Structures are given as C-alpha cells and as structure tokens.
Amino acid sequence: MRKILVAGNWKLNGSLADTEKLIGGVLAGMDQVQAADVAVCPPYPYLAQAQGLLAGSAVSLGAQDVSDQVSGAFTGEVSAPMLKEFGCRYVIVGHSERRALYCEDDEFTARKFAAAQAGGLTPILCVGETLEEREQDITESVVARQLDAVIALSGVEALENAVIAYEPVWAIGTGKTATPEQAQAVHEFIRGRVAGLNAGVAEKVQILYGGSVKPDNAVELFGKPDIDGGLIGGASLKAEDFLGICTAANQ
C-alpha cells in the first residue's frame, strides 16, 4: 500500500510572522492526521525558520524549486546541497508556473530533477496539461513527454525515490478542480507508462493530484486507486484547510 502524501506549496506567499503562525497551526492539529505523510514547502528565505519550527515533528520540509547546478557563478540559484542543509526532504521541480512563466522546459526540468536526487532530495515532479491541450485531447501525450524527459535522463528507477504530481494547469488556482474520475484517468495513465518500463517502480511511486484541492473534495480524490495524495496551493495557506485535507487521508 502506498501512503498518502499531502504537500503544501506556499508559492510566493508568507512572511516571518505568517510562517510561524501557519506552521504552529499545522503542528497543533497533527494529532488528528493519522494516515498521511505531510510536508510544507515555504519560500526559500523561510526554510531556516521552518526547519527550526518543524524540528522533532512529523511534518517534512520541502522547497519549491532547485538549481540544476551545485555551485559556482550562477547568480540567484539555490542548490540541492544547500536545501539539504536546511532540512529539506522534498523539492518541487517543473511546476507549471515555472514552466510557463520562467520558460523552464522538459529538459531543464529533468536536469533539476537529477540535481535534486544527486543532492539527496526527493523531487516532486509536476506534470500537467493546459486547458488548450486538454481541449485538443492531447493530455496524455503532453504528460508522457514531460515524464519521458526525466526518464530519459535519470532512468525509470529514479522514480523510486521521487514523487510525481499531476497538476492540470486549468485547475490550478481556479477553483475548478478536475473530477476524481478525470484525475484518476491521468494518474492511471502515468502509472501505466511507468509500469511499461518497470512494474515494481510503478507500484511504489506516489502520484499526487494538484489543482484546487480543498477539504471538501479531498476525500473523493484520495479515494481513487491511483491518487496517492495532493499537492496543495491556496488551501495550504490556512492551517485549518490544510489539516482538513490531511485528515481526508484518514478515511
């Protein structure tokens, strides 16, 4: 049985005060969260603070992005070993906002994925189609292309120490979530593609759904056989909502 993972992607939100309040609120409710692994991904400057607040707790820390480089003349970059030093277990790579707004393509994302693993982090690889691509009925080929770039560089076995997040771009921040059936269909496709290369890895890899997950739709989503949790944006910024999603995994 794969465990449910609920990860909060705070995106470009927060402050020292917000980080303290939000993490405090999440930790206060963690006794109700029995079935899920939980992680939070604050912006870089708050990682050290979050590391301190989370010390000794069951909540893991993640970052939202990572450099494909380890060190050197790469102004503005943050490397996997640096994130590791601040207690990160996870790092998100290839989020659709990075792909669309910062021109990060499949190959660049694959290099970030490899750099994350080389630095001892578990990458959360985001894949997903735009509304236009869904309407053109090319969702599967888009997701396959995004996944295949990583497999081509790192090998399918690399997915054993990774998490995949299916995030349809049209469902992110729109309040328009994919139906559990729509999400399950793509998750099944992803797992099937991995299984075609290595059945053991496919059985183990957690595939999260992301896109307007809320406490009231999480139970149904997480109930689907190939949905192993969620990558949560907006609802991860309120402790009560985030905990509501984490406890959905109990059912």
Ligand code: 13P
């Ligand atoms: P929302 O939950 O705000 O739709 O964001 C999803 C997301 O992009 C998580 O990475």
